[in-house]
Amino acid sequence: MIGVDFKHLASATSIAVLFATAGLADPLPSWTDTEAKSRIIAFVDKVTDPVSAQYVTPSDRVAVFDNDGTLWAEQPVYFQLYFAIDQLRKLADEDPSVLKTDILRSAVAGDLKAVAQGGTEALFEILDASHSGMTVQAFQSAVREWVKTADHPDTGMGYDDMTYQPMTELLRYLRDEDFKTYIVSGGGIHFMRVFAEEAYGIPPEQVLGTYTNVEYQVIEGKPVLVKTPGIAFVDDKEGKPINIERTLGKRPIFAAGNSDGDFAMLEWTTAGDGPRFGMLVHHTDAQREYAYDRDGHIGRLNDGLDLGPDLGWLIVDMAKDWSRIYTGAK
Amino acid sequence: MIGVDFKHLASATSIAVLFATAGLADPLPSWTDTEAKSRIIAFVDKVTDPVSAQYVTPSDRVAVFDNDGTLWAEQPVYFQLYFAIDQLRKLADEDPSVLKTDILRSAVAGDLKAVAQGGTEALFEILDASHSGMTVQAFQSAVREWVKTADHPDTGMGYDDMTYQPMTELLRYLRDEDFKTYIVSGGGIHFMRVFAEEAYGIPPEQVLGTYTNVEYQVIEGKPVLVKTPGIAFVDDKEGKPINIERTLGKRPIFAAGNSDGDFAMLEWTTAGDGPRFGMLVHHTDAQREYAYDRDGHIGRLNDGLDLGPDLGWLIVDMAKDWSRIYTGAK
Numbered sequence: 001m002i003g004v005d006f007k008h009l010a011s012a013t014s015i016a017v018l019f020a021t022a023g024l025a026d027p028l029p030s031w032t033d034t035e036a037k038s039r040i041i042a043f044v045d046k047v048t049d050p051v052s053a054q055y056v057t058p059s060d061r062v063a064v065f066d067n068d069g070t071l072w073a074e075q076p077v078y079f080q081l082y083f084a085i086d087q088l089r090k091l092a093d094e095d096p097s098v099l100k101t102d103i104l105r106s107a108v109a110g111d112l113k114a115v116a117q118g119g120t121e122a123l124f125e126i127l128d129a130s131h132s133g134m135t136v137q138a139f140q141s142a143v144r145e146w147v148k149t150a151d152h153p154d155t156g157m158g159y160d161d162m163t164y165q166p167m168t169e170l171l172r173y174l175r176d177e178d179f180k181t182y183i184v185s186g187g188g189i190h191f192m193r194v195f196a197e198e199a200y201g202i203p204p205e206q207v208l209g210t211y212t213n214v215e216y217q218v219i220e221g222k223p224v225l226v227k228t229p230g231i232a233f234v235d236d237k238e239g240k241p242i243n244i245e246r247t248l249g250k251r252p253i254f255a256a257g258n259s260d261g262d263f264a265m266l267e268w269t270t271a272g273d274g275p276r277f278g279m280l281v282h283h284t285d286a287q288r289e290y291a292y293d294r295d296g297h298i299g300r301l302n303d304g305l306d307l308g309p310d311l312g313w314l315i316v317d318m319a320k321d322w323s324r325i326y327t328g329a330k
Numbered sequence: 331m332i333g334v335d336f337k338h339l340a341s342a343t344s345i346a347v348l349f350a351t352a353g354l355a356d357p358l359p360s361w362t363d364t365e366a367k368s369r370i371i372a373f374v375d376k377v378t379d380p381v382s383a384q385y386v387t388p389s390d391r392v393a394v395f396d397n398d399g400t401l402w403a404e405q406p407v408y409f410q411l412y413f414a415i416d417q418l419r420k421l422a423d424e425d426p427s428v429l430k431t432d433i434l435r436s437a438v439a440g441d442l443k444a445v446a447q448g449g450t451e452a453l454f455e456i457l458d459a460s461h462s463g464m465t466v467q468a469f470q471s472a473v474r475e476w477v478k479t480a481d482h483p484d485t486g487m488g489y490d491d492m493t494y495q496p497m498t499e500l501l502r503y504l505r506d507e508d509f510k511t512y513i514v515s516g517g518g519i520h521f522m523r524v525f526a527e528e529a530y531g532i533p534p535e536q537v538l539g540t541y542t543n544v545e546y547q548v549i550e551g552k553p554v555l556v557k558t559p560g561i562a563f564v565d566d567k568e569g570k571p572i573n574i575e576r577t578l579g580k581r582p583i584f585a586a587g588n589s590d591g592d593f594a595m596l597e598w599t600t601a602g603d604g605p606r607f608g609m610l611v612h613h614t615d616a617q618r619e620y621a622y623d624r625d626g627h628i629g630r631l632n633d634g635l636d637l638g639p640d641l642g643w644l645i646v647d648m649a650k651d652w653s654r655i656y657t658g659a660k
Binding site for chain 2: 203204214215216218225242246247248267271
C-alpha cells in the first residue's frame with residue numbers, strides 16, 4: 001500500500017515526482033504520466049489501504065491476465081504457432097511421414113497464408129501434429145529449447161524479449177501489494193509454463209490456459225503423462241471465467257486483456273461486488289509494436305472498445321501510455 | 331524443520347518425549363508413537379533440512395490429499411450423496427416434478443439399496459438432479475446450510491465433525507514446514523470448497539476434484555456461472571495425476587489416499603526423482619470408525635495393500651496409529 005491517495009490527484013500531476021517526494025520508487029516506470037497509470041495506482045491504493053472503505057483482504061486480491069497481446073506480442077501470428085511449425089519441422093526431419101496433409105506440408109514450408117485459409121481446423125491439425133505423441137516433460141524440453149533459440153521474424157528478437165515491460169512492472173507492482181497474479185490465456189498451459197515463471201514471475205500453478213488431452217501411462221514401470229491428440233478445453237471467451245471459477249473457486253478483482261476473447265473474463269470480474277478493475281491493452285502503436293483492433297485477424301477488439309468504457313474499464317493506449325514496449329533491449 | 335534426525339531413531343522411542351526434550355510441541359499429538367508417525371516426521375525432517383542431501387526447496391513441497399476416507403469418513407456412503415439426497419428433497423418440496431425417475435423417488439424415500447443397485451448411472455442421475463440448474467453461488471449456499479445443520483445417520487455428529495483429527499494435524503504440520511497442501515478428490519469441487527478452508531485450512535484454489543459442466547450466462551445484465559447437467563471431469567484413478575499436472579504443472583512429493591482410486595496418484599507421486607512419500611489410510615477400526623478394505627463397496631483397497639509396501643508407501647493402521655479419530659467431540 002502506498003500511503004498517498006492518488007484517486008484525488010489530477011491526472012496531469014507527475015506521478016514520478018510524487019513517488020520521489022514520498023521517498024518511494026515509481027512502481028510503474030515504463031508507464032507515462034497519463035490517466036492510465038494514475039487509475040491503476042488509485043485502484044491498488046484504495047484496495048490495499050486498511051482504513052479504506054474499499055479495502056480488500058489479501059486472500060481476495062486476485063488478478064488475472066491474458067497472455068497473447070496482453071503480456072507479450074501476438075503478431076503477425078500467435079507465437080505458439082511459430083513454435084508448432086518449428087517443432088513440426090524438427091519432427092519431420094526425423095520422420096517425414098508426420099507430414100500427412102497439405103496443411104502440414106504448407107506449414108513446414110512456411111506458407112502461413114495457406115494455414116490461415118484453413119481456419120481453425122488447420123490450426124488444430126498443426127497443434128495435434130506438433131503437440132501430441134510425447135510426454136509432457138519431453139514437450140516442455142522442446143519448448144524450453146525453442147524459447148532459448150528462436151527469433152521473431154519481424155523483430156529478430158527472442159520471443160521472450162517481446163514481453164511487455166510495462167506489464168511485467170504491473171505484475172510485480174500488484175504482487176508487491178499482496179495480489180496473487182494469474183495468467184488466463186487461450187495459449188497452451190504446457191507451452192506457457194515453460195517461460196511464465198522467468199518472464200513474468202508467475203509459477204506453473206498460476207498459469208491457466210487451453211489444454212490438450214493427456215493420458216496417464218505406465219511405460220516400463222515408469223508412470224508418465226503423455227500428450228494425446230485433441231484439445232480438452234479451450235480457454236477463450238466464456239471459457240475464461242469458467243476456467244477461473246473451476247480452478248480458483250473465486251472471482252478476481254482485477255482482469256487485464258486485449259481482445260474480445262477476454263470480454264467475458266473482464267465482464268465477470270468487474271460485475272462483482274466491491275472494487276473491481278478491468279483493463280484492455282489497445283494496440284495503437286504501429287511504429288514500436290503493431291496497430292490493430294476491430295479488423296485484427298488476431299486479437300480482434302470490438303465489444304471491448306464499444307462497451308468497455310461504460311463498464312468502467314481502462315483502455316490502455318500503448319502509443320501514449322507506455323514509454324517503453326518490450327522487456328528486450330530493442 | 332525440526333533439528334533432530336528422526337530417521338535414525340528406533341521407532342520404539344517415544345516421539346512425544348523427544349519433542350518435549352527438544353523444547354518443541356509434538357506436531358502430531360493424535361498419532362501414537364508407532365512407526366507411522368516416525369516415518370512421517372523423518373521424511374519431513376530430511377526434506378526441510380537445508381544441509382540434507384534430500385533437501386527440497388519450499389516451492390516444490392507439494393502435498394496432495396484425497397478427501398473421502400482420507401481426510402473425513404466415507405461410510406456408509408459418500409457424504410456428498412447424503413447432501414445430494416437432502417438437496418433433492420428440498421427441491422422436490424418446492425416442485426415435486428423434479429422426481430422424474432424411480433431412482434430419484436427411491437433416493438428421496440431414503441432407499442439407498444435401490445440407489446446402490448442402480449450403479450454409477452443412478453448416482454449420476456441423482457447428481458444431475460441435485461447439482462445442476464442453479465448458479466454455483468446458490469449451490470454453495472445450499473451446501474453451506476447443509477453442512478451447518480445435517481447429521482450423520484450412524485454417529486449423529488455433524489459431517490464436518492467427522493474429519494480426522496490426525497490428518498488435520500498432519501496438514502497443519504506440513505504447512506508449518508512450508509508445504510503447500512492440496513485436496514485431490516473424487517468429490518465435487520463446488521461441494522468441498524464450502525468447508526475445506528475451515529475444516530482443513532485449505533483454500534478454494536487448492537481444492538481439486540470432480541466438476542460438473544458449468545455455463546457462463548448473462549441474466550438481466552448480470553454475468554453468472556450456472557451448473558448444468560453432466561460431469562465434465564471425474565477426478566478419480568488416472569484422472570488424479572492428470573488433474574494435478576494440469577492444475578499445478580508439477581509433481582507432488584507427498585501423496586495420501588485410502589483406496590485404489592488413489593493408486594495412480596500415489597504411483598505417479600512416488601515415482602518421481604528425489605525424496606517422495608506415499609501413504610494410505612487403512613480403515614481398520616470397526617469400533618471407533620469403520621473397518622473395510624478389499625471388499626469395500628466404497629473405498630476398495632486391493633492394489634494399495636498388495637503393491638504399496640514394496641513401493642515404500644506407508645500403510646497407516648487407523649486402529650493402532652491414531653489415538654483419536656474425529657475432530658468432533660464424540
